[in-house]
Amino acid sequence: MRNIITLFFCGLCAVAIQAQELNATVTIDAEQTGQPNYQVFRTLEDQLTEFLNNTTWTNREFKNQERIDCNFTLIISSFESTSFSGSLQVQSSRTVFNSTYDSPMYNYNDRQFNFEYSEFQPLVFNINTFDSNLVSVLAYHVYTLIGLDADSFAPNGGDEFFVIAKQIVNNAASSNFSGWKATDGSQSRYRYNDAIVSNVYQEYRDALYTYHRLGLDRMESNTREGKLKIIDAIAQLKSVNDRRPNSYLLRTFFDAKSDEITSIFSGGPQVDINTLVTNLNRIAPTRRSNWSNIRL
Numbered sequence: 597m598r599n600i601i602t603l604f605f606c607g608l609c610a611v612a613i614q615a616q617e618l619n620a621t622v623t624i625d626a627e628q629t630g631q632p633n634y635q636v637f638r639t640l641e642d643q644l645t646e647f648l649n650n651t652t653w654t655n656r657e658f659k660n661q662e663r664i665d666c667n668f669t670l671i672i673s674s675f676e677s678t679s680f681s682g683s684l685q686v687q688s689s690r691t692v693f694n695s696t697y698d699s700p701m702y703n704y705n706d707r708q709f710n711f712e713y714s715e716f717q718p719l720v721f722n723i724n725t726f727d728s729n730l731v732s733v734l735a736y737h738v739y740t741l742i743g744l745d746a747d748s749f750a751p752n753g754g755d756e757f758f759v760i761a762k763q764i765v766n767n768a769a770s771s772n773f774s775g776w777k778a779t780d781g782s783q784s785r786y787r788y789n790d791a792i793v794s795n796v797y798q799e800y801r802d803a804l805y806t807y808h809r810l811g812l813d814r815m816e817s818n819t820r821e822g823k824l825k826i827i828d829a830i831a832q833l834k835s836v837n838d839r840r841p842n843s844y845l846l847r848t849f850f851d852a853k854s855d856e857i858t859s860i861f862s863g864g865p866q867v868d869i870n871t872l873v874t875n876l877n878r879i880a881p882t883r884r885s886n887w888s889n890i891r892l
Contacts (some may be wrong), residue, residue, distance in 0.1 A: 601701070603773065608813045617656070617661040617742060620648035626672040628682075637672065637717045644668065644734070647719045653738055654757070664697060664745050666691050668734070670709075676733050678714050683707045684733065687852075688741040690748055693813035702741045703852035707774035708763050708784060709733060726767040736785055743792070747801050747835065748808035754801070783844055791845040796836075800845055803832035822866035826857070827872045837879045845881070850880040861890045 624641040626632045648668065666688035672683045684706040689698040711730035720727065721735050738762040743754030765786055768776040777783045789799050807829035816821035837846060857876070861869055869890055876887045 616650075616652045617654055617658050617664060618648055618738065619665045620645065621667045623667070623669045624650065624672065625669065628671070628673045629675060636713075640670075640713060641822065643716075644670075647655070647731075647778050648734065648738065649833070651721065652891055660678075661691075664741060666689075666702075668737075668743055677711070678712050679712055681684060681710045684709045686737045686741065688745070690745055692815065694816045696795065699808065699812055699856060701744050702737075702848075702854040704737065704740075704788070704848055705851075706733065706737070706785065708773075708780060708790055708876075710773060722737040723763060726766070726771055729768070729771065729773040732764055732768050732839045736761050738788075739764070740792070744804065746747075747804040750799060750809075751753075751805050751824050758789065759790050762793055788848065789842075791843060796839060797843070800849070803829040803836075806832060815860075818866060823860060823865065823867050825871075826860060829868065830872055830875050833879055834875045846879060850883055854883045854886045856881065858886045858889050863891075865883075 600702065603667050608878045622641050622645045622847075624644075625639045626634065648666075651743070666686065669685040669687075671685070672680055675681065686702060686704045686706065687700065688702040690701045691700055693699070709727070710727075711733070713730055719731055728731055739757045743757035746753035746757060765776055768822060769786075774780050777784075778790075779784055780786060807826055810827060811822045811825035813822075814825065832880045833846060833849070836843065859866075861872065873887055873890055876890075880887075
């Protein structure tokens with residue numbers, strides 16, 4: 597059965613008929629249920645893959661090589677009839693200019709994930725209403741990762757996408773599902789979005805551009821200059837940390853970037869790393885084992 601996914605955006609209705617922004621891989625892990633081969637999980641995996649890859653999420657044109665590589669791993673811990681509980685790991689990456697290297701951008705473990713699903717039900721996203729927690733959670737993460745990708749190419753390039761994610765949060769706030777409200781803890785979809793659209797965290801978004809466009813994208817032509825720009829980006833993140841220590845936004849950044857930063861500063865042209873290591877230890881002290889491997 598071919599599923600038709602309809603996207604309502606800004607009052608306009610459009611049928612998604614071809615891949616646009618994402619190159620998404622979906623994995624359903626249902627081992628914890630004791631019925632990992634249950635057909636509904638395979639159907640859900642196929643439907644989510646089609647939904648994510650065949651929906652036109654923006655009005656921008658993406659060439660095939662520009663599509664954002666991302667992974668959605670849904671771990672089902674329990675289910676009963678049409679009610680499912682579990683967690684969702686969302687990861688995305690960005691290709692570095694003039695290289696084959698993919699830099700990790702988004703690494704979010706969404707533990708507040710319950711949803712209703714009947715096999716073969718249409719997956720419909722309506723920007724103006726909350727109809728399905730499954731669809732809303734996926735759409736929220738899609739617009740967030742597109743926004744982060746856009747921020748890495750242009751200052752505040754992700755504005756419009758974070759605003760859409762904010763609207764999804766607002767629409768879902770009156771539902772009975774967790775993760776959408778200020779009272780749902782410090783590691784929720786609400787908290788992440790509230791931070792990313794706040795001026796208090798502007799340096800965080802500035803750092804995304806500095807780190808990727810001015811830093812990583814220059815590594816091939818001028819490795820030393822690229823490394824210096826990445827040091828500047830970490831200094832921008834320190835400014836955020838000085839105001840909001842141990843923020844969820846910064847934790848998710850280093851969940852994605854710790855290994856990459858360690859690798860960048862463990863070889864190649866030498867730069868002064870003293871301030872860098874001091875800043876990293878202050879911003880992300882739980883990653884000290886990574887930072888101890890940074891060498892001149």
